[in-house]
Amino acid sequence: MTDNMAQMxxxxxxxxxxxDSYTAAAMAxxxxxxxxxxxxxxxxxxxMEIDAARRVARALGVERHLxxxxxxxxxxxxxxxxxxxxxxxxxxxxxPGIPSTYVPARNTIFLAVALGWAEVLxxxxxxxxxxxxxxxxxxxxxxxxxxxxxxxxxxxxRAGVEGQPIRxxxxxxxxxxxxxxxxxxxxxxxxxxxxSCYDPSAGGVPCGHCDSCRLRAAGFAAAGVPDPAQQAxxx
Amino acid sequence: MTDNMAQMxxxxxxxxxxxDSYTAAAMAxxxxxxxxxxxxxxxxxxxMEIDAARRVARALGVERHLxxxxxxxxxxxxxxxxxxxxxxxxxxxxxPGIPSTYVPARNTIFLAVALGWAEVLxxxxxxxxxxxxxxxxxxxxxxxxxxxxxxxxxxxxRAGVEGQPIRxxxxxxxxxxxxxxxxxxxxxxxxxxxxSCYDPSAGGVPCGHCDSCRLRAAGFAAAGVPDPAQQAxxx
Numbered sequence: 001m002t003d004n005m006a007q008m009x010x011x012x013x014x015x016x017x018x019x020d021s022y023t024a025a026a027m028a029x030x031x032x033x034x035x036x037x038x039x040x041x042x043x044x045x046x047x048m049e050i051d052a053a054r055r056v057a058r059a060l061g062v063e064r065h066l067x068x069x070x071x072x073x074x075x076x077x078x079x080x081x082x083x084x085x086x087x088x089x090x091x092x093x094x095x096p097g098i099p100s101t102y103v104p105a106r107n108t109i110f111l112a113v114a115l116g117w118a119e120v121l122x123x124x125x126x127x128x129x130x131x132x133x134x135x136x137x138x139x140x141x142x143x144x145x146x147x148x149x150x151x152x153x154x155x156x157x158r159a160g161v162e163g164q165p166i167r168x169x170x171x172x173x174x175x176x177x178x179x180x181x182x183x184x185x186x187x188x189x190x191x192x193x194x195x196s197c198y199d200p201s202a203g204g205v206p207c208g209h210c211d212s213c214r215l216r217a218a219g220f221a222a223a224g225v226p227d228p229a230q231q232a233x234x235x
Numbered sequence: 236m237t238d239n240m241a242q243m244x245x246x247x248x249x250x251x252x253x254x255d256s257y258t259a260a261a262m263a264x265x266x267x268x269x270x271x272x273x274x275x276x277x278x279x280x281x282x283m284e285i286d287a288a289r290r291v292a293r294a295l296g297v298e299r300h301l302x303x304x305x306x307x308x309x310x311x312x313x314x315x316x317x318x319x320x321x322x323x324x325x326x327x328x329x330x331p332g333i334p335s336t337y338v339p340a341r342n343t344i345f346l347a348v349a350l351g352w353a354e355v356l357x358x359x360x361x362x363x364x365x366x367x368x369x370x371x372x373x374x375x376x377x378x379x380x381x382x383x384x385x386x387x388x389x390x391x392x393r394a395g396v397e398g399q400p401i402r403x404x405x406x407x408x409x410x411x412x413x414x415x416x417x418x419x420x421x422x423x424x425x426x427x428x429x430x431s432c433y434d435p436s437a438g439g440v441p442c443g444h445c446d447s448c449r450l451r452a453a454g455f456a457a458a459g460v461p462d463p464a465q466q467a468x469x470x
Binding site: 069071072098103104105107111113115117120139142144145148151156161 | 304305341380391393395
């Protein structure tokens with residue numbers, strides 16, 4: 001830690017290994033926060049994303065990176081955790097409803113743990129890379145969710161009781177995927193470190209057919225930037 | 236499962252192994268819910284409470300009991316998870332502030348996971364045995380916390396988006412410890428199955444000096460009922 005860092009506030013950032021959380025974390029760092037990164041092995045079938053989260057955490061120069069285990073697969077209910085539910089391929093963007101890749105209450109759970117860690121660290125800022133435009137329709141990616149979590153944090157914590165509100169930063173929430181990529185490119189981010197694909201059978205090579213791959217590809221195309229992860233793994 | 240149970244709604248109940256969550260669960264069962272119980276090995280030093288939670292789950296006849304691991308001890312910050320912070324002994328009841336036994340955001344985290352499981356099970360009811368009268372001053376045991384969590388659940392979940400609110404039942408929240416014990420005694424609960432002590436060095440025998448032991452002892456005394464856990468383990 002430099003002397004300078006000692007005077008900077010800490011933010012707890014949720015890092016998945018994908019490009020959104022990397023960009024959100026980099027924006028928080030640029031805004032003057034020292035980063036404590038939190039990732040979860042939650043039983044996701046695409047657990048290779050944890051390797052990506054470690055690469056991203058190193059590239060961001062985080063102060064610490066905590067990877068916690070929480071076996072949400074024991075509950076089932078999502079194609080991201082249950083091998084017996086297939087990850088949808090080439091799902092129409094205008095298909096109504098919440099897709100099977102939704103992991104029930106995942107962002108609520110992750111923010112709750114981040115909140116606990118922030119209390120221990122004396123931090124009052126959480127960062128999450130959710131996005132309500134180019135996303136899959138998950139309820140816990142919307143501005144109303146973020147506001148409700150901040151309201152909960154005010155009454156749930158020692159800091160809140162003592163009058164110090166917890167802020168949940170979701171800097172990408174109103175941005176398009178292309179805007180996110182442009183912003184990250186301006187910040188010099190190395191998107192080749194990230195992994196967005198939901199499909200574990202692709203073995204770390206983007207499958208190109210899951211929602212996450214397709215949103216990412218459309219975003220890079222709209223931003224007019226090549227995806228370095230595609231160049232690293234040409235198909 | 237009996238034919239009758241098939242028509243009854245499911246509630247996800249948080250079971251710690253102590254007497255409060257046992258009583259809250261029994262009240263939910265009496266109100267017509269089938270119970271799915273959830274407990275956590277969260278790095279608590281008094282992890283013998285999980286054995287008590289299993290005994291209680293059996294006595295309640297729950298439909299399923301999920302015990303999840305989540306290592307909150309990796310974060311530190313509480314005498315319940317950190318061996319280098321002593322569990323307070325004989326703490327004055329009027330001591331101001333939040334004691335070291337507070338585990339940051341624990342109830343937020345546990346309810347968040349319960350919420351996810353409820354979504355998978357198609358349940359809309361969560362049960363938690365928090366109590367805002369005879370308690371240790373934790374922020375996440377107060378009515379305002381429960382209301383804020385319900386508001387969060389309305390926007391965080393598939394059910395909420397589809398117009399089905401999640402209810403968080405905290406039936407003990409305004410009851411004294413003596414009232415809780417009287418209610419449980421009326422319901423025929425076997426409090427000898429429970430373990431309330433925070434101090435792992437006592438080896439499953441109530442230490443008699445931590446907040447939890449003292450609140451329990453005062454509650455049984457005020458209710459005019461002997462504590463069967465004391466009789467099982469005379470000191």
